[in-house]
Amino acid sequence: MYLYTSESVSPGHPDKCADIIADRIVDELLKLDKNARVATEVFVVGKNVIIGGEVKIDKNIDKNFYINCAKEALKYIGYPEKGFSENETIFPEDLNYEVYISRQSPEISIGVDKEGEIGAGDQGMMIGFATDEREDFMPAALMMARELRDILYNNAKLNPHIFGIDLKTEVVLDYESKENFDKNIPKRVDKIIIAQSHSKDFNEEDIRKNLKELIFKQASFTDMIDEKTEFFINGTGKFVIHGPIADSGLTGRKVVADTYGAYAPVGGGAQSSKDYTKVDRSGLYAARWIAKHIVAAGLAKKAVVEISYVIGIAKPLSVTVNTLGTSKTKLKDEELSDLIKNRFPLTPLWITKKFGLDEPIKNGFTYVQTAARGQVGYEEYPWEKLDELEWFKSLP
Structure with missing residues (x-):
């Protein structure tokens, strides 16, 4: 056996909540001014959303702009969810929002905003x-994990009385040998790992059975799943309390899942929260x-x-x-x-x-x-x- 693993997380994961809020701010600021300079960080924890950073824009905007961006981002993700109480998930309208945005340092602007050119915004x-390995020229384990993520996330949105939108997926591929790995020839799926939030009204065995059936019905790579493939679904036993209620989220913590799933080095900083x-x-x-x-x-x-x-x-x-x-x-x-x-x-x-x-x-x-x-x-x-x-x- 020669195993390699990649993971993915859904938009409802706390770190992704932070990334999506941050990039909603980027999108909205660029709508107002395509020359906007943006570097905002987001921290979501419990029932609190904290937005901080630096912005330069040729418009007058106040804190409500950033708060509205956060609320709309969370609604885009799928919060609040039916079937879950305020102690189990978040409700965007009931959160505490804090905004600490200052103007971008003029010393950065000197180097970045040049006549007829743009200097690099950072080193x-x-x-x-x-x-x-694939027609999209992406590593297989990562894209399999992303595919499972999308299947389960869409299923959660279609069945909000059973499943939550906070989930993680992980795929362990067996290349059988280092030579096959070097030649980009994966042979089989060795393990599938899933953490799927769910309603307290459903037991874990039913959850596991439902998700396995869903994977075999919708995944494109079931031909690589065999009788030796192991499934690990909700390893702690249950996953009812989820989202930022259960775990804090911060921009930039999922750069490996966002890029190449550990098949390649990770470069500088995160992409989310930053302008071009x-x-x-x-x-x-x-x-x-x-x-x-x-x-x-x-x-x-x-x-x-x-x-x-x-x-x-x-x-x-x-x-x-x-x-x-x-x-x-x-x-x-x-x-x-x-x-x-x-x-x-x-x-x-x-x-x-x-x-x-x-x-x-x-x-x-x-x-x-x-x-x-x-x-x-x-x-x-x-x-x-x-x-x-x-x-x-x-x-x-």
Whole structure:
């Protein structure tokens, strides 16, 4: 056996509540001013929502704006839920909201807001990853965990008298050997782990039976589930008290689930809560776009791309490609790195215009969606488009 594991969490998970509130703020501020600068953090705990950070916008907004963003985000997630009491879940209208927003430091603005350019909003390194395990060039265990998440989350919304919207999923894949792992050949699902909140009126055996039946009915990978596959559903016995009532949530704590499920390194900071000048967000999208092109063009079976920046400087400090020993081209990784760096500017302004990051709704996505589903891996996102595939395929 050679096992590898990834997990995912639903929008109702406390950390995701924080991310989604933060990105609702980003979406709404960009509607008001596409040049808004945003870096807000959210902490949800018990019946309290605390919003803090820095914002720069050419509009007059007050604390009620942020409170309304939080309430609408929680309603988008699915709170409050039928079938649960105020001691078991949260009710957005009854929460205590605190807002501590100040204006972005002018010292940051000096470096970021340049004439005809955008300086990087922070220093750091961002990671892109792609693999040919699946048609979407994403790692299999992660996308299986996300698929289960979506099945169970949608089921919870359809059956609110039984299930809650706070849940986690985890998939353990068996590649059978390190060689198969290196070649991106998963063989079977070894374990499925689920934490699913539910009504106190239903016993655990019924819950487990219901969820297993649902998985076998709706999951696309049931052919990889065999008689040896183990299921762990609600390992503590019950999961009635849930959401921020049961556990606090904070922006940026689910970056592994949001990106590559531990199949690749994690770069700088989180994406949620930040505007597009923050390269934690825009740099990650660009790095994923490059890595996906490398694999889709057949240059390698998998690729890690690192892009690094320094605050106030537009051009990246480095662009580094690592094909992890799977290269199928005559080019060395360092040669491929140089070709990519020379062809694509990869400045925050170039990335922003390339993917429409300053006008997300106009370009077919919202930051709330990226917070709820994952920052990469969905073809609707502009940074998932293979629009430079011919150039990559032309490389020797």
